[in-house]
Amino acid sequence: MHPVAREALLASLEDGWADPDRLYASGRRARRLLEAAQAATAEVLGVRPDELSFWPSGTAALHAGVLGGLAGRSSKGRTLVHSAIEHSAVLHAAAHHGDAVEVGVDLLGRLDLDAWATRVKAPGVALAALISASHEVGTVQPVAAAAELCAEAGVPLLVDGAQTVGRAPVPRGWGLLTASARKWGGPAGVGLLVVRKGVRWRSPYPGDDLYRPRPQGAADVPAIVAAAASLRAAADEAATEAVRLSALVDRIRETVTRTVPDVEVVGDPVERLPHLVTFSCLYVDGEALLHALDREGFAVSSGSSCTASTLRPSHVLEAMGVLSHGNVRVSLHRGTTSDDVDRFLAVLPRLVERIRAEAGM
Amino acid sequence: MIEIDCRGQRCPLPVIALARRMAEAEVGDVVRVLADDPAAANDIPAWCRLKGQEFAGSPDASVFDVRKIT
Numbered sequence: 497m498h499p500v501a502r503e504a505l506l507a508s509l510e511d512g513w514a515d516p517d518r519l520y521a522s523g524r525r526a527r528r529l530l531e532a533a534q535a536a537t538a539e540v541l542g543v544r545p546d547e548l549s550f551w552p553s554g555t556a557a558l559h560a561g562v563l564g565g566l567a568g569r570s571s572k573g574r575t576l577v578h579s580a581i582e583h584s585a586v587l588h589a590a591a592h593h594g595d596a597v598e599v600g601v602d603l604l605g606r607l608d609l610d611a612w613a614t615r616v617k618a619p620g621v622a623l624a625a626l627i628s629a630s631h632e633v634g635t636v637q638p639v640a641a642a643a644e645l646c647a648e649a650g651v652p653l654l655v656d657g658a659q660t661v662g663r664a665p666v667p668r669g670w671g672l673l674t675a676s677a678r679k680w681g682g683p684a685g686v687g688l689l690v691v692r693k694g695v696r697w698r699s700p701y702p703g704d705d706l707y708r709p710r711p712q713g714a715a716d717v718p719a720i721v722a723a724a725a726s727l728r729a730a731a732d733e734a735a736t737e738a739v740r741l742s743a744l745v746d747r748i749r750e751t752v753t754r755t756v757p758d759v760e761v762v763g764d765p766v767e768r769l770p771h772l773v774t775f776s777c778l779y780v781d782g783e784a785l786l787h788a789l790d791r792e793g794f795a796v797s798s799g800s801s802c803t804a805s806t807l808r809p810s811h812v813l814e815a816m817g818v819l820s821h822g823n824v825r826v827s828l829h830r831g832t833t834s835d836d837v838d839r840f841l842a843v844l845p846r847l848v849e850r851i852r853a854e855a856g857m
Numbered sequence: 858m859i860e861i862d863c864r865g866q867r868c869p870l871p872v873i874a875l876a877r878r879m880a881e882a883e884v885g886d887v888v889r890v891l892a893d894d895p896a897a898a899n900d901i902p903a904w905c906r907l908k909g910q911e912f913a914g915s916p917d918a919s920v921f922d923v924r925k926i927t
Contacts, residue, residue, distance in 0.1 A: 758907070760903075778869070778904070778907065779869050779876065780869060800896070801868060801894070807895065808895045809896040817899065817902065817903060818903055819900055819904070819907065820896050820900055820903070821868040821869040821896055821900055855870075855873055856873070
């Protein structure tokens with residue numbers, strides 16, 4: 497957690513505990529904190545405070561954005577167009593809705609814009625959804641071009657900005673935007689949904705205000721205050737951090753290719769997130785590698801099927817057609833040092849070699 | 858055609874078996890892999906791309922043909 501988030505959370509626990517919808521004094525204090533957090537967040541995002549709502553998680557914000565965006569346009573059409581590399585929250589919302597069309601990506605994980613153009617211009621499209629950058633392989637998506645094609649077709653675009661908000665400006669042209677506070681070092685349990693003026697949204701849930709997004713139940717004001725404070729801090733540090741982390745990612749990309757035989761570093765080497773790098777090692781069990789790295793003190797993720805509850809490989813790696821076994825995703829953060837990266841790079845080759853030897857390779 | 862039965866095996870085992878068998882095969886040979894792990898349909902073509910071999914198609918679910926070209 498970002499130290500600013502921790503400070504803000506502790507400072508607002510007392511005054512932010514009350515229900516901000518109540519009219520007594522403590523409720524009004526909580527309401528003032530909530531409104532200040534809303535205004536501060538909206539300012540960082542460059543949107544109006546009344547366009548922004550807080551949700552219990554990034555996943556909840558995505559479900560509300562996708563299903564509410566579709567419901568708001570139900571008189572125009574039913575179809576959701578989305579990329580094949582969306583967060584699973586979008587895929588689950590799409591499956592729940594039932595009428596969805598997927599647009600593929602190339603080997604680097606970049607959206608097929610020609611197919612996107614054809615799909616969003618087809619009749620009956622209610623909403624399009626695109627992730628700002630792949631959360632699994634880091635490839636930045638052509639959001640501005642995709643948004644322009646949506647505008648030509650008169651279809652609102654939802655951008656899942658979880659990987660970008662707090663790190664870099666999100667390109668304009670979207671109608672709905674979602675993000676997750678944890679991704680910028682904020683507390684768990686705060687998601688954002690922005691619905692621009694002029695974009696119709698209708699609640700897909702039971703509730704008394706159908707046209708203005710707001711989650712059910714009382715807001716977690718201290719967590720929202722911490723999210724707002726840390727978003728500003730992260731955005732202020734973003735440019736410097738991007739340069740530092742991007743150089744570390746370059747070092748990992750270059751060294752892994754050189755020191756580990758039969759490895760495929762995946763995702764776009766240039767048009768990528770500054771802090772994320774993913775590679776797959778041939779003949780290696782991803783789960784075994786993840787645990788071996790964990791024992792060395794490295795917390796990494798994997799898109800390999802053996803590490804998933806579903807025992808299916810990552811849908812992102814599948815959509816790209818890159819190797820899914822032996823997959824490791826390294827996500828760097830503000831606490832990651834150059835020494836940490838060097839130590840990771842020093843232990844990785846022998847761990848991979850040992851796992852391969854155990855498999856007889 | 859050379860056939861290897863990897864049904865019931867989890868990835869990367871089918872790909873390891875394929876790599877071993879391909880090392881012994883002659884150029885032009887086709888190795889047929891029977892594999893029902895959900896990752897095989899993705900990882901066998903990806904292996905071919907990385908190793909410069911030809912993925913000769915999947916005539917049926919859980920059946921993957923690879924032709925040795927180098």
